[in-house]
Amino acid sequence: MSDNWKSRTTAVHAGTRRSQYGEMSEAIYLTQGFAYDSAEAAEARFIEAGEDEYIYARYGNPTVRMFEDRIARIEGAEDAFATASGMAAVSGALTALLKAGDHVVAARALFGSCLYILEEVLGRFGVEVTFVDGTDLDQWRAAIRPDTSAVFFESVSNPTLEVIDIAAVADLAHAVGALVVVDNVFATPVFSDAVAQGADLVVYSATKHIDGQGRALGGVILGTREVIRKKVEPYMKHTGGAMSPFTAWIMLKGLETLDLRVRAQAANAQAVAESVQHHPALARVLFPGLAAHPQYDLARAQMGAGGTVLSLDLKGGQPAAFGFLNALKIAQISNNLGDAKTIVTHPATTTHQRLSEEQRAQLGITPGLVRVSMGIENLEDLLADITGALDAAN
Numbered sequence: 001m002s003d004n005w006k007s008r009t010t011a012v013h014a015g016t017r018r019s020q021y022g023e024m025s026e027a028i029y030l031t032q033g034f035a036y037d038s039a040e041a042a043e044a045r046f047i048e049a050g051e052d053e054y055i056y057a058r059y060g061n062p063t064v065r066m067f068e069d070r071i072a073r074i075e076g077a078e079d080a081f082a083t084a085s086g087m088a089a090v091s092g093a094l095t096a097l098l099k100a101g102d103h104v105v106a107a108r109a110l111f112g113s114c115l116y117i118l119e120e121v122l123g124r125f126g127v128e129v130t131f132v133d134g135t136d137l138d139q140w141r142a143a144i145r146p147d148t149s150a151v152f153f154e155s156v157s158n159p160t161l162e163v164i165d166i167a168a169v170a171d172l173a174h175a176v177g178a179l180v181v182v183d184n185v186f187a188t189p190v191f192s193d194a195v196a197q198g199a200d201l202v203v204y205s206a207t208k209h210i211d212g213q214g215r216a217l218g219g220v221i222l223g224t225r226e227v228i229r230k231k232v233e234p235y236m237k238h239t240g241g242a243m244s245p246f247t248a249w250i251m252l253k254g255l256e257t258l259d260l261r262v263r264a265q266a267a268n269a270q271a272v273a274e275s276v277q278h279h280p281a282l283a284r285v286l287f288p289g290l291a292a293h294p295q296y297d298l299a300r301a302q303m304g305a306g307g308t309v310l311s312l313d314l315k316g317g318q319p320a321a322f323g324f325l326n327a328l329k330i331a332q333i334s335n336n337l338g339d340a341k342t343i344v345t346h347p348a349t350t351t352h353q354r355l356s357e358e359q360r361a362q363l364g365i366t367p368g369l370v371r372v373s374m375g376i377e378n379l380e381d382l383l384a385d386i387t388g389a390l391d392a393a394n
């Protein structure tokens with residue numbers, strides 16, 4: 001397998017394991033177990049399984065392994081462990097590393113379920129968590145202590161699209177020997193260079209761009225072979241958050257077109273953000289690819305693009321936001337993101353409904369805020385749909 005392949009070649013070919021039939025499309029090994037040639041072979045495999053030797057699908061499976069190898073190559077990580085969902089990846093990465101008495105520093109702007117793990121779950125097991133404004137390096141500097149074990153943040157926050165400086169936070173964390181765990185969903189593997197920037201573990205919800213077609217839940221934890229095989233794999237394989245072989249096959253097929261889809265989505269997002277930024281119905285357009293975004297330079301340096309999601313803050317508050325959503329014909333009201341189809345979400349009444357009004361205000365989740373996950377539809381159609389609905393809401 002060539003180490004010099006560029007990203008799209010890697011996305012189509014890396015990790016492929018062909019059976020004796022030479023199938024073109026990756027085989028789905030829909031089996032939980034594997035037969036051994038002899039009792040001695042079974043014993044030997046339980047002592048130490050070789051590179052392509054499997055025991056039980058909760059530990060590993062050839063189709064899942066193809067996905068893990070391929071995504072690791074794309075991400076530039078040594079190894080990966082695939083999980084049943086993005087949350088299995090987030091909770092697995094954190095609980096595999098942490099123990100009672102440990103201290104974690106996390107950015108406050110988090111996906112609701114991530115916040116639940118950090119606020120509710122880790123605390124119950126005696127892990128202390130300090131929350132900071134992720135964009136403020138002084139807050140990270142003040143919160144990270146000599147005994148801090150890990151830091152956790154979403155490199156681009158949902159839904160306000162703040163960009164966190166991976167390299168700068170990693171420098172502060174590594175200075176005290178803390179591990180850096182990055183939820184990198186909004187950056188996508190296409191625009192990510194998180195390992196080179198200092199992330200020790202990179203986590204994706206594969207449900208989002210990696211599937212990209214709204215079919216299956218999945219996730220993946222990426223990092224060094226040492227951490228993945230010595231810490232993450234033992235934890236994941238005994239606690240049961242493994243990815244199913246069928247899901248791995250869906251995700252493998254998703255990876256083949258990931259680069260094409262994500263670049264098309266990001267181009268649409270950039271064009272729509274530029275086109276609507278001065279629309280009279282809008283108080284703000286949040287998109288890291290706009291020069292007006294507070295972390296525009298960081299986004300360019302860290303990702304080389306603004307990403308595939310933008311948020312529109314309508315002046316008329318919730319009534320205007322609902323009017324906008326209800327006037328859209330192509331964009332669908334739903335709560336996934338990274339899909340080939342454009343999806344619009346009203347965070348205050350759906351994904352972030354659980355938060356108090358005060359918490360929402362602190363995170364910038366206003367009643368008029370609408371998150372738009374750009375799809376791959378034709379730009380002309382999307383622009384007509386979005387500007388038409390903004391006109392209607394105005």
Ligand SMILES: *Cc1c(COP(=O)(O)O)cnc(C)c1O
Pocket residue numbers: 085086087088090111113114154158183185186205206207208217218219
């Ligand atoms: C969706 C999402 C998750 C959770 O992923 P699931 O696949 O839904 O479990 C975690 N973090 C971020 C940033 C997400 O967008």
